[in-house]
Amino acid sequence: MATIGVLGPGGVGGLLAARFGAAGHAVTVIATERTAAELTARGLTFQGPDETPFSTFPTARPWLTTPLDVLFVAVKATELLPALQRVPAAVLGAATVVPLLNGVDHLPLLRAVYPAASVIGASIAVEATRHRPGAIEQLSRFADLVFADGTSAGAAVAELARTAGLSVSTHPDDATVLWRKLAFLAPLALLTTGANAPIGPARDSHESWLRPLVDEAASAAGVHAVQVDADAVTARLTSLPGAMQSSMLKDFQAGRTLELDAIAGPIIRALGAAKAATTVEVVQEILSAGR
Incomplete structure (x- = not known):
């Protein structure tokens, strides 16, 4: 069982938190104070295409206080800098950081902020939405993750995602x-x-x-x-x-x-x-x- 963090439990982050939680991993969600309180009180409900809705109960906090094995960063690019204040580098340590942001310019920033971590290139193709804090729906029939597996950390997190039932492909190069x-x-x-x-x-x-x-x-x-x-x-x-x-x-x-x-x-x-x-x-x- 891995300890997994999700920074930003919107459509994509909520999907990942729900899938990893349902697969038995220990999930910590880092979010705003209000969203963390909602998740602590109500848990996380997920609805996928042609699936029965299910609920998980991740740990939810407004900032990271314990180390993780993997951190998924699933905030908007416009919200990245303030969101990173919730995850101190000294606490995160040597975790694997998987940013699922739009664009290509965030990898150098994350590597500068978290010098001890392994930051890998990754992307996701999915249409998902957050109806309210803790209520997530996957609208598209696809949710396809791609990981750069040119490092051992990248290969390991790709396999971790597969064990959670996610659709995964890999390529050795971040830029690609x-x-x-x-x-x-x-x-x-x-x-x-x-x-x-x-x-x-x-x-x-x-x-x-x-x-x-x-x-x-x-x-x-x-x-x-x-x-x-x-x-x-x-x-x-x-x-x-x-x-x-x-x-x-x-x-x-x-x-x-x-x-x-x-x-x-x-x-x-x-x-x-x-x-x-x-x-x-x-x-x-x-x-x-x-x-």
């Missing part, structure tokens, strides 16, 4: 794991948010954006020596259920801060604004509509 996720996520997030619609209506109303967004994300990955199949990404985006929404669209419609820099920023910085023209255009459209 992160950029292949971003090359799919950025077109999805930017297209849906720019169109202010789920993926189906967004594809129909802004078809001219779709392929250029994919091509620019793939080209940016190539700058970092990561090969992305733009045709395969386009086909995947075209096949998504029409009602699917990106997390950025949900944040946009709720008036929350958007992860625009984490998602679009790496593409624009890699290519320059002139070669990332459609990405820049859609970002400007989103910023204009948000005013």
Whole structure:
């Protein structure tokens, strides 16, 4: 049995806390004072596709007080710095840190904050939501984790996730794991948010954006020596259920801060604004509509 921490029990973090708890691992959730109190009083309820809802009872605290084997970081990129104040490096020690953030720029930051830890590249593809603190629903039929297993820590945490019944694949390289996720996520997030619609209506109303967004994300990955199949990404985006929404669209419609820099920023910085023209255009459209 592993001791597992989850920083940020939203849709993704709550899913992981529930799955690992149900698999018999000791789970500690680190969250705001209010959310920690809710979880302590009520526990965590999880609903998956075609599953009977189940409840687990993780330890919930507003800050980490005991060492862990593995820490999953599942906060928004915009909330990362304040969230890390809840996990002191001296307490975390030599744990394996698995960030499931959007973007590619967080690994160097986490390695600087936690020098004794093993920070590995990882990504997750899932649509999940938190209805209230402690009430999590997985909306998509898929929840696919990818771990960089080029180190023993990465290989071990991939196997740990498999034992919890999670869908896991691996790649030895951090950059490949992160950029292949971003090359799919950025077109999805930017297209849906720019169109202010789920993926189906967004594809129909802004078809001219779709392929250029994919091509620019793939080209940016190539700058970092990561090969992305733009045709395969386009086909995947075209096949998504029409009602699917990106997390950025949900944040946009709720008036929350958007992860625009984490998602679009790496593409624009890699290519320059002139070669990332459609990405820049859609970002400007989103910023204009948000005013």
